[in-house]
Amino acid sequence: MPQLDFANPLMMSKLVWLLIIFGLLYFLLKTIALPRVASVLDERAARIAADLNAARDAQAAGEAALAELRASTAAARAEAQAAISAAMVDAQAAAAKQAAEINERLNAQVAQAEAQVRAARDQAMGALRQVAGETATAMLARLSVSAPANDVTAAVDRAASQGAV
Amino acid sequence: MAVEGNSIDALSQFELGTVGGAIGASVGFTQSNLHMLIAGALIVAMMVLGMRPRAIVPGRFQSLAESAYGFIDDMVVAQVGPEGRRFFPFVFTLFMFILFGNMLGLFPYAFTYTSHISMTFTLAAIVFVLITVVAIVLHGTHFFGYFFPQGAPLWLAPIIIPVEIVSYISRPISLSIRLFANMVAGHVMLKVFATFVVMLAGLGAVGPFLSIMPLTINVVLVGFEVLVAFLQAYVFAILTCIYLHDAVHLH
Numbered sequence: 282m283p284q285l286d287f288a289n290p291l292m293m294s295k296l297v298w299l300l301i302i303f304g305l306l307y308f309l310l311k312t313i314a315l316p317r318v319a320s321v322l323d324e325r326a327a328r329i330a331a332d333l334n335a336a337r338d339a340q341a342a343g344e345a346a347l348a349e350l351r352a353s354t355a356a357a358r359a360e361a362q363a364a365i366s367a368a369m370v371d372a373q374a375a376a377a378k379q380a381a382e383i384n385e386r387l388n389a390q391v392a393q394a395e396a397q398v399r400a401a402r403d404q405a406m407g408a409l410r411q412v413a414g415e416t417a418t419a420m421l422a423r424l425s426v427s428a429p430a431n432d433v434t435a436a437v438d439r440a441a442s443q444g445a446v
Numbered sequence: 447m448a449v450e451g452n453s454i455d456a457l458s459q460f461e462l463g464t465v466g467g468a469i470g471a472s473v474g475f476t477q478s479n480l481h482m483l484i485a486g487a488l489i490v491a492m493m494v495l496g497m498r499p500r501a502i503v504p505g506r507f508q509s510l511a512e513s514a515y516g517f518i519d520d521m522v523v524a525q526v527g528p529e530g531r532r533f534f535p536f537v538f539t540l541f542m543f544i545l546f547g548n549m550l551g552l553f554p555y556a557f558t559y560t561s562h563i564s565m566t567f568t569l570a571a572i573v574f575v576l577i578t579v580v581a582i583v584l585h586g587t588h589f590f591g592y593f594f595p596q597g598a599p600l601w602l603a604p605i606i607i608p609v610e611i612v613s614y615i616s617r618p619i620s621l622s623i624r625l626f627a628n629m630v631a632g633h634v635m636l637k638v639f640a641t642f643v644v645m646l647a648g649l650g651a652v653g654p655f656l657s658i659m660p661l662t663i664n665v666v667l668v669g670f671e672v673l674v675a676f677l678q679a680y681v682f683a684i685l686t687c688i689y690l691h692d693a694v695h696l697h
Contacts, residue, residue: 283461284562284630291462294474296568299482299559303569306486306543311535314493318515321500321508328502 406441413437456637460561460630478559485546485559514542518683525687526694533690536576540569541683548629548675552668560678561629563622570618573686577617581693592696621685628678632671639664 286292414430414437421428464471465480496511504512518538522530544560551558559565581589593610594603639660646657 282457284564284626287564289462291464291474291476292564295462295476295478295562296564298475298479299565299568302479302482302486303539303543303572306489307535307539309486309490310493310539310542314490314497315515315535315538317497317500318493318511321497322512322515324500325502 410434410437410441413441454638454641456634456641459557459633459637477557478562478565481547481550481557481559482543485543485550488550489542489546514538521684522687522690525684526691529694530687530690533576533687537683537686537690540573540686541679544569544625544682545676545679548679549672551629551633552671552675558629558633560625561633563626566626567618567622569682570622573621573689574618577689577693580690581696584694585696588696592692617685617689621682625678625682628674632667632674636664636667636671639667 283289414434417433417437418428418430421433462476462478464475465477466475469475492507492514493511496507499505499508501508515538518541519534522534522537526533547558547560550556551561581592593607593614595606598606642660643657643664646660647653649656
């Protein structure tokens with residue numbers, strides 16, 4: 282087996298060259314090749330982390346904006362509700378006030394009209410009594426019955442009051 | 447070359463010779479060393495040229511370099527822990543050097559430098575010296591406590607201590623023989639079956655048909671050898687990591 286032929290001088294020189302080549306390879310990889318890979322991998326990891334952070338920030342901002350939108354919508358709705366109920370209360374108060382005014386005016390007009398009617402009736406009743414008294418005096422005169430004027434008037438008044446009832 | 451008369455010569459592929467003419471001969475530069483140089487150049491080229499684009503989204507070549515880096519990085523961190531990071535360049539060099547040596551050896555006319563016990567033992571000895579120096583530097587005289595686990599009954603010491611010492615010293619031996627034996631066995635088998643192909647083909651009219659059998663076996667064997675080439679490099683690297691773990695943490 283050639284591998285066990287340790288008398289061969291090439292066996293030793295081969296190992297010396299092995300150490301030189303292996304050492305050189307180790308040096309090249311350690312100082313040049315591997316740091317480059319590490320820097321690229323670090324760069325990528327940093328980039329990914331930065332992108333993830335940016336995405337997270339954007340998500341947080343979006344959520345905040347959404348919450349703000351919800352809050353402002355709710356506020357606007359409440360405000361509108363308050364305005365509506367205030368307007369309704371105002372309108373009801375105004376309507377009630379107007380209705381009261383109208384009622385008052387109508388009551389006054391009714392009272393005035395009733396007073397006029399009463400005055401007109403009283404006047405008419407007065408005139409009727411006078412006519413009835415005069416008629417009764419005339420009829421008594423035709424019948425040649427003399428009666429005191431006071432008695433005639435009292436009789437007419439009695440009859441009128443009975444008729445009014 | 448493979449067939450000399452009717453004998454099978456499976457071992458001449460491991461013979462050392464010099465390359466580079468008179469200069470190479472004068473400095474003892476063998477074809478084994480030439481293949482080491484080629485492997486080293488390929489490793490450096492793969493890592494440096496592959497990473498040249500420095501792309502955020504890597505292409506194929508850059509992915510290859512990055513996954514080789516990540517593979518060994520994960521292995522070192524998983525086995526040794528985060529403090530093992532400083533051994534990463536060494537384990538990476540070791541793994542790539544053995545892997546490329548094993549793979550290069552599968553090419554026709556190539557020399558497999560990992561098929562020499564002197565070479566694999568030298569690598570294992572470097573690992574052995576490294577783990578011993580690291581353990582002594584980190585733990586001082588506590589390192590010798592490694593050979594006698596705490597809590598073991600004292601009367602067992604005469605048995606435990608020699609066993610632990612033998613198992614510690616046998617580490618570089620098992621490490622080097624495993625790699626060496628796997629590579630030699632694979633290459634001898636390839637050579638033997640390849641010789642069968644040539645010998646059977648010379649057996650008159652039926653010969654060429656018979657020779658298809660060893661040829662088929664060789665095709666399967668090459669696939670198998672690719673697996674072994676990777677696996678042995680992996681085993682060497684992961685055992686180195688485990689030994690480094692012991693050196694850093696002492697059990």
